[in-house]
Amino acid sequence: MNRGEVHVEQSSAAQESFRAVEWRDGALQLLDQRLLPQREEYLTLKTAPDVAQAIHDMAVRGAPAIGIAAAYGVVLAARAAWQRAGNGWREAIEADLAHLAAARPTAVNLRWAIKRMRGRFNAIQGEPEAALLAEARAIHDEDRAANFKMARLGAGWLPPDAAVLTHCNAGALATGGYGTALGVIRAAHARGALKAVYVNETRPWLQGARLTAWELLRDGIPVTLLADAAAAHLMATRGIDCVIVGADRIAANGDTANKIGTYMLALSARAHGVKFMVVAPGSTFDLSLDSGRDIPVEARDAAEVLRHGGRPVAAAGATAWNPVFDVTPAGLIDVIVTEKGLIERPDAARVAAVIGG
Amino acid sequence: MNRGEVHVEQSSAAQESFRAVEWRDGALQLLDQRLLPQREEYLTLKTAPDVAQAIHDMAVRGAPAIGIAAAYGVVLAARAAWQRAGNGWREAIEADLAHLAAARPTAVNLRWAIKRMRGRFNAIQGEPEAALLAEARAIHDEDRAANFKMARLGAGWLPPDAAVLTHCNAGALATGGYGTALGVIRAAHARGALKAVYVNETRPWLQGARLTAWELLRDGIPVTLLADAAAAHLMATRGIDCVIVGADRIAANGDTANKIGTYMLALSARAHGVKFMVVAPGSTFDLSLDSGRDIPVEARDAAEVLRHGGRPVAAAGATAWNPVFDVTPAGLIDVIVTEKGLIERPDAARVAAVIGG
Numbered sequence: 001m002n003r004g005e006v007h008v009e010q011s012s013a014a015q016e017s018f019r020a021v022e023w024r025d026g027a028l029q030l031l032d033q034r035l036l037p038q039r040e041e042y043l044t045l046k047t048a049p050d051v052a053q054a055i056h057d058m059a060v061r062g063a064p065a066i067g068i069a070a071a072y073g074v075v076l077a078a079r080a081a082w083q084r085a086g087n088g089w090r091e092a093i094e095a096d097l098a099h100l101a102a103a104r105p106t107a108v109n110l111r112w113a114i115k116r117m118r119g120r121f122n123a124i125q126g127e128p129e130a131a132l133l134a135e136a137r138a139i140h141d142e143d144r145a146a147n148f149k150m151a152r153l154g155a156g157w158l159p160p161d162a163a164v165l166t167h168c169n170a171g172a173l174a175t176g177g178y179g180t181a182l183g184v185i186r187a188a189h190a191r192g193a194l195k196a197v198y199v200n201e202t203r204p205w206l207q208g209a210r211l212t213a214w215e216l217l218r219d220g221i222p223v224t225l226l227a228d229a230a231a232a233h234l235m236a237t238r239g240i241d242c243v244i245v246g247a248d249r250i251a252a253n254g255d256t257a258n259k260i261g262t263y264m265l266a267l268s269a270r271a272h273g274v275k276f277m278v279v280a281p282g283s284t285f286d287l288s289l290d291s292g293r294d295i296p297v298e299a300r301d302a303a304e305v306l307r308h309g310g311r312p313v314a315a316a317g318a319t320a321w322n323p324v325f326d327v328t329p330a331g332l333i334d335v336i337v338t339e340k341g342l343i344e345r346p347d348a349a350r351v352a353a354v355i356g357g
Numbered sequence: 358m359n360r361g362e363v364h365v366e367q368s369s370a371a372q373e374s375f376r377a378v379e380w381r382d383g384a385l386q387l388l389d390q391r392l393l394p395q396r397e398e399y400l401t402l403k404t405a406p407d408v409a410q411a412i413h414d415m416a417v418r419g420a421p422a423i424g425i426a427a428a429y430g431v432v433l434a435a436r437a438a439w440q441r442a443g444n445g446w447r448e449a450i451e452a453d454l455a456h457l458a459a460a461r462p463t464a465v466n467l468r469w470a471i472k473r474m475r476g477r478f479n480a481i482q483g484e485p486e487a488a489l490l491a492e493a494r495a496i497h498d499e500d501r502a503a504n505f506k507m508a509r510l511g512a513g514w515l516p517p518d519a520a521v522l523t524h525c526n527a528g529a530l531a532t533g534g535y536g537t538a539l540g541v542i543r544a545a546h547a548r549g550a551l552k553a554v555y556v557n558e559t560r561p562w563l564q565g566a567r568l569t570a571w572e573l574l575r576d577g578i579p580v581t582l583l584a585d586a587a588a589a590h591l592m593a594t595r596g597i598d599c600v601i602v603g604a605d606r607i608a609a610n611g612d613t614a615n616k617i618g619t620y621m622l623a624l625s626a627r628a629h630g631v632k633f634m635v636v637a638p639g640s641t642f643d644l645s646l647d648s649g650r651d652i653p654v655e656a657r658d659a660a661e662v663l664r665h666g667g668r669p670v671a672a673a674g675a676t677a678w679n680p681v682f683d684v685t686p687a688g689l690i691d692v693i694v695t696e697k698g699l700i701e702r703p704d705a706a707r708v709a710a711v712i713g714g
Contacts, residue, residue: 037672167586198678201662203560203584206670209663214672225662225677227560229585229618233654233683236620261586263593267628268621297590305558305582306566309670313563315394315571320582321555326590 017218020173021060021068023137028072030060033173037214048077048096055103055110058205062174063248063284064143067109071136073100074117078128089128090121105296106257106325108249108286113139143176146281146339147183154184154244154279154337155191162188162241163196165231168259169211170246170279180246180279182212184337189221197221198240200228202259204304204322228261232268243269247280247336254330254346255292256280260323266332278328279337285355290348292327299323374575377530378417378425380494385429387417390530394571405434405453412460412467415562419531420605420641421500424466428493430457431474435485446485447478462653463614463682465606465643470496500533503638503696504540511541511601511636511694512548519545519598520553522588525616526568527603527636537603537636539569541694546578554578555597557585559616561661561679585618589625600626604637604693611687611703612649613637617680623689635685636694642712647705649684656680 018040022029028045034057035041043059045051051073054060060069077096078089085092097118101111117135124131158164164185171182179186188194197216202208209225216223226234234240243265249257256262256278269276289295305320307313314320336343341354375397379386385402391414392398400416402408408430411417417426434453435446442449454475458468477492478485515521521542528539536543545551554573559565566582573580583591591597600622606614613619613635626633646652662677663669671677693700698711 038669199675200586201560201671203558203586209671209675211672213675217672217674223675225659225671225675227585227617227662227679229557229560229621230678230680230683232621232624233617233680234678236683237654237680260584260590264586264589264621264625267589267625271624297594302582305584308563308566309665309668311666311668312395313665314558314566314582315568315574317574318556318566318570318580318582321587321591322584323587323590323594326587326593 018172021065021072021140021176023072023133028069028076030054030069031173032059033061033211034059036210046076047080048073048100051076052099052103062169063107063109063246064175064180064281065173066104066107067113067283068136068140068143068176070100070110071113071117071139074114075129075132075136078132082127082129104298106248106298109283112283140176143281143283144178147175147178147180149339150180150279150281150337151178151183151187153342154277155187155193157277157335157337157342158184158188158193159241160193161195162193163198163239164194165198165200165234165240165243166212167200167208167228167243167245167261167265168202169207171212171215173211173215174246180281181244182216184244184277184279185216185221186219197223198234199223199225200231200261200265201225202261203228206309207259231265232271235268235272235274240274242275242277244277244279247278247284248325249295250278250280250285250336251289251292251295252287252351253291253348254333254336254343254351255295256328256330256333256336257292257295257297257325258328260326263326263328266328270332275334276332277335277337278333281339282355285351287355292329295327297323297325297327375529378422378429378497378533380429380490385426385433387411387426388530389416390418390568391416393567403433404437405430405457408433409456409460412457419526420464420466420603421532421537421638422530423461423464424470424640425493425497425500425533427457427467428470428474428496431471432486432489432493435489439484439486461655463605463655466640469640497533500638500640501535504532504535504537506696507537507636507638507694508535508540508544510699511634512544512550514634514692514694514699515541515545515550516598517550518552519550520555520596521551522555522557522591522597522600523569524557524565524585524600524602524619524622525559526564528569528572530568530572531603537638538601539573541601541634541636542573542578543576554580555591556580556582557588557618557622558582559618560585564616588622589628592625592629592631597631599632599634601634601636604635604641605682606652607635607637607642607693608646608649608652609644609708610648610705611690611693611700611708612652613685613687613690613693614649614652614654614682615685617683620683620685623685627689632691633689634692634694635690638696639712642708644712649686652684654680654682654684
C-alpha cells in the first residue's frame with residue numbers, strides 16, 4: 001500500500017462527521033442540503049413518495065447520492081407494498097417505483113439504482129424488506145468503495161503541486177461518502193500534491209459556495225471561491241493545472257452531462273491548455289445513448305435564477321431560463337476517472353474498453 | 358432619416374423616465390444602483406469626496422456614467438476650492454481630483470473625464486463653477502449623442518431577426534442616457550429586428566438581473582435571464598446570433614476590459630460561431646496601452662461573492678477571489694462599435710484608423 005492510499009483512508013475517517021444519506025432505524029435519513037451551510041438538519045423519510053419528493057426538491061442531490069437514496073426508497077416502497085398487498089407486493093410497488101424514477105430526469109444513477117433493485121425482486125420469498133435493504137446497502141457500500149478507488153486513480157493522474165478548479169459539488173454530499181471530484185481533491189490534498197483548490201460558486205443553486213466549501217473546509221482543505229464567470233480569467237491570470245468535475249450521465253461516446261456551466265468551463269480549459277478531468281462511477285454511464293445529444297437536460301423553476309440566497313433579486317417581470325445541466329463533448333475531456341480505470345481522451349471505443357458495452 | 362432612426366428617437370423619449378446621473382439644483386443627483394430593482398432612490402451629492410465614495414461604492418457604475426459623474430464631481434471640487442482658496446482654487450482642487458481619479462481603477466473614462474475637465478482650467482477667469490459645469494454638461498450631452506450614434510451603427514450591423522445575449526449592464530444606467538450595448542438592443546428592438554434578448558445575471562453584483570432587466574422591461578423589451586455559466590449551453594442549444602457588451606477600457610490593439618465573465622463569453626461565442634460585438638464610445642479607448650495586458654483589473658471585496666444582501670451564502674471560513682473585470686483579446690471580437698464608426702476585426706491599425714492615435 002503506497003503512501004497515497006494510507007492517506008486516503010485517514011482522510012476518509014476524518015470526514016465521517018456527517019452522512020448525507022444513511023439508513024437508520026428503519027428509515028432513510030438525509031442531511032437536508034437545501035439548508036446548508038447555515039443549518040445542519042436531517043430529514044427522516046419513511047415512504048417512497050417522501051423520498052421522491054426529497055430528490056425532486058434537492059434535499060439530496062448529486063447523481064450517486066440520488067441513486068443511493070432511490071435504492072433505499074425502493075426498500076420503503078416494498079415495505080408499504082407488502083403491508084398493502086402481501087405476496088402481491090411486486091405489482092403494488094410499481095406506482096412508487098415510477099414516482100421515484102421520475103423525480104429528476106438527468107442523473108442516470110436514479111434509474112440505474114431502481115433497475116438494479118428490481119433485479120432482486122424475482123428471487124425474493126415472502127417479505128421483501130430485508131433482502132432489498134441488503135441490496136441498497138450494497139449499492140451504497142460499492143459507491144463508497146468506488147469513490148476511494150477513483151480518488152486514488154485521479155490523484156495519481158494529476159501533476160505534482162497542482163492548482164485545481166472544481167464546479168458544483170461532487171463530494172461526500174453527492175455520493176455514498178468520499179466524493180468523486182472531491183474524492184480526487186481529498187486524496188491529492190492528503191498526499192500534499194495540491195497547490196490550490198478553487199471552487200466555482202455554481203449558480204443558481206450555489207452548490208460550490210454552500211456545499212463544496214462546507215465539506216472541504218470541514219476536512220481542513222482551504223478553498224477559494226469565485227464567480228462562475230471568472231473561471232476563464234482565473235485560467236488566464238493565475239494558472240490552473242486541472243479542472244475536476246463529477247458527472248450526472250455519460251453517453252457511450254464519453255459526452256458528459258454535468259451541472260450547468262461545466263461545458264463553458266471545458267471550453268475555457270481547452271483554450272488555456274488546462275486539463276479537464278471527469279470523475280464518475282460506472283453507474284453514471286448510460287451506454288444506451290450513443291452521444292450526449294440524447295441526454296435529457298432538466299430545466300428547473302425560473303425562481304432559482306430570479307432569487308439569490310432565497311431572496312428575490314431580479315427586476316419584477318423578468319423571466320429566466322434555468323437549465324441545470326449541460327453536455328460537454330468528449331473531445332473536450334482529457335480523462336474520465338472511473339472505479340474500473342482511467343479513460344483518457346474518451347471516445348466510444350475507449351469507453352467500451354473500460355466500462356463494457 | 359430612415360425608419361430605424363425615427364424609432365431610436367421615439368425609444369429615447371420613452372426611456373427618459375429615469376436619469377441615472379443628473380445635475381440638479383446645484384448638486385449631482387444619482388439613482389442609487391445598489392438599491393435597484395427593489396427601491397428607486399436618488400442620492401444628492403454636494404461634495405467631490407461624496408462623489409468619489411459613490412463611485413467607489415457603486416451607487417453609480419458603468420464606465421461612461423462613472424466618467425460623467427466624475428466630471429460633475431470636478432465641478433463640486435472647484436466650488437469647494439474656490440470657497441476655500443479663491444483664485445488659488447487650481448492648487449486647492451488637486452486633492453479632490455486625485456481622490457476622484459482613484460475611486461475605481463479599470464474604467465478609463467473616469468480619468469479621461471477628469472483630464473478633459475482639467476483642460477478647461479487655464480482659460481477660466483474668476484469663479485470656475487459655471488465654466489466647468491458647462492464642460493461637464495458637454496461631456497454628458499456628447500455621451501448621450503454618442504450612444505444614439507452607436508445604437509444606429511450597431512443595430513445596422515446585426516443580422517435581421519437576431520437573438521442576442523448581453524452581459525452586465527451597459528445601458529441608460531451605465532451611460533449618459535441611452536446605453537452602449539443596450540442602446541444597440543433598444544434600437545434593434547425598435548426596428549423590429551430582434552427575435553430574443555437574453556441577459557446574463559452577472560455575478561457577483563447581479564447587474565444583469567437587477568439593472569439590465571429593470572431598464573429593458575421599463576422600455577417594454579422582454580428579457581430572459583440566465584445564470585452566467587449557462588451561456589455556452591444557450592449558444593449550443595437555442596442559437597444566439599450575437600453577444601453585445603459594453604467596455605470599461607479598450608487598449609490600442611482592441612483588447613477590451615469589461616465586466617468579469619466577458620472573456621469567457623467571448624471564448625464560448627467563438628466556439629459556436631456567434632458574433633461578438635463591443636459597443637463603447639471613444640472615451641473608453643486608452644491608446645497609451647499597447648495591449649490589454651497592461652489594463653489594471655480591479656479586485657473587490659470577497660464579501661461580494663460570499664454574501665448577498667448582507668446575508669452570508671457561502672460556508673463559514675471560505676475565502677473568495679473577486680476580480681470584477683477581465684480582458685477579452687481583440688482576436689475574439691468581431692466588431693467594436695464607436696460613435697466614430699465601426700471597427701471590424703479590431704487590431705492596432707484598425708483602431709487607429711477610427712479612433713486616431
